[in-house]
Amino acid sequence: DSGVTQTPKHLITATGQRVTLRCSPRSGDLSVYWYQQSLDQGLQFLIQYYNGEERAKGNILERFSAQQFPDLHSELNLSSLELGDSALYFCASSLTGGVTDTQYFGPGTRLTVL
Amino acid sequence: AQTVTQSQPEMSVQEAETVTLSCTYDTSESDYYLFWYKQPPSRQMILVIRQEAYKQQNATENRFSVNFQKAAKSFSLKISDSQLGDAAMYFCAYASPYSGAGSYQLTFGKGTKLSVIP
Numbered sequence: 125d126s127g128v129t130q131t132p133k134h135l136i137t138a139t140g141q142r143v144t145l146r147c148s149p150r151s152g153d154l155s156v157y158w159y160q161q162s163l164d165q166g167l168q169f170l171i172q173y174y175n176g177e178e179r180a181k182g183n184i185l186e187r188f189s190a191q192q193f194p195d196l197h198s199e200l201n202l203s204s205l206e207l208g209d210s211a212l213y214f215c216a217s218s219l220t221g222g223v224t225d226t227q228y229f230g231p232g233t234r235l236t237v238l
Numbered sequence: 239a240q241t242v243t244q245s246q247p248e249m250s251v252q253e254a255e256t257v258t259l260s261c262t263y264d265t266s267e268s269d270y271y272l273f274w275y276k277q278p279p280s281r282q283m284i285l286v287i288r289q290e291a292y293k294q295q296n297a298t299e300n301r302f303s304v305n306f307q308k309a310a311k312s313f314s315l316k317i318s319d320s321q322l323g324d325a326a327m328y329f330c331a332y333a334s335p336y337s338g339a340g341s342y343q344l345t346f347g348k349g350t351k352l353s354v355i356p
Contacts, residue, residue, distance in 0.1 A: 126282070126284075157343070157344075159344075166346060166347075166348050166349070167329060167344075167346040167349075168346075169343040169344060169345070172341055172342075172343060174341070179341035180341035180342070180343050182343055212281060214283060216283075221341055221342070222341075222342065223271055223333050223334070223335045223342040224271075225342075226285055226288070227285075227344065228285075229275075229282065229283035229284075231280070231281060231282050232281050232282075
């Protein structure tokens with residue numbers, strides 16, 4: 125158990141809908157990362173937050189948005205869902221967000237878009 | 239942009255034997271960090287080992303060790319005395335210290351599925 129929690133574990137929804145994925149970092153970690161794992165694209169970095177502020181952005185679609193709240197939990201919002209958004213979404217956390225940190229991954233949320 | 243290539247989609251090893259997983263990467267940076275992550279059937283991503291490029295000594299963690307060849311841009315993972323619990327997807331990853339202050343992102347390879355034969 126990494127100490128990173130993600131809810132829900134599974135999510136099934138329809139095209140065009142909007143969903144919110146939630147992540148709670150390990151106790152004491154200030155930085156949160158989101159990754160998408162799909163069969164065709166592999167594991168891709170989406171976005172990083174540190175203490176409520178966006179720090180780095182990867183291949184995140186405009187239909188997706190994220191934020192980190194004052195209690196340090198983070199949410200990833202996915203809207204206007206398409207079939208291709210079906211994937212495993214991971215949250216990771218680290219202490220300071222710097223490259224000398226280790227990123228600890230949560231168990232992931234499996235999103236299925238029908 | 240950095241890229242990470244794992245040329246072996248699948249590998250198998252006999253229990254108690256040794257196996258080496260390959261990884262190559264492409265970068266123009268002189269300083270960077272390399273990682274091997276394990277993803278068992280539970281889907282949890284688990285850090286196995288990390289290597290800082292400025293360190294010449296190869297990293298080791300118990301039965302896991304790496305062969306880091308900076309000039310060749312190669313970063314292979316050796317698993318000794320393979321155990322059934324080692325069966326998993328293994329991902330090689332790269333991180334740059336130049337992404338910006340207090341930020342970094344992992345760039346992953348496509349992964350190698352390791353099977354351990356009893």
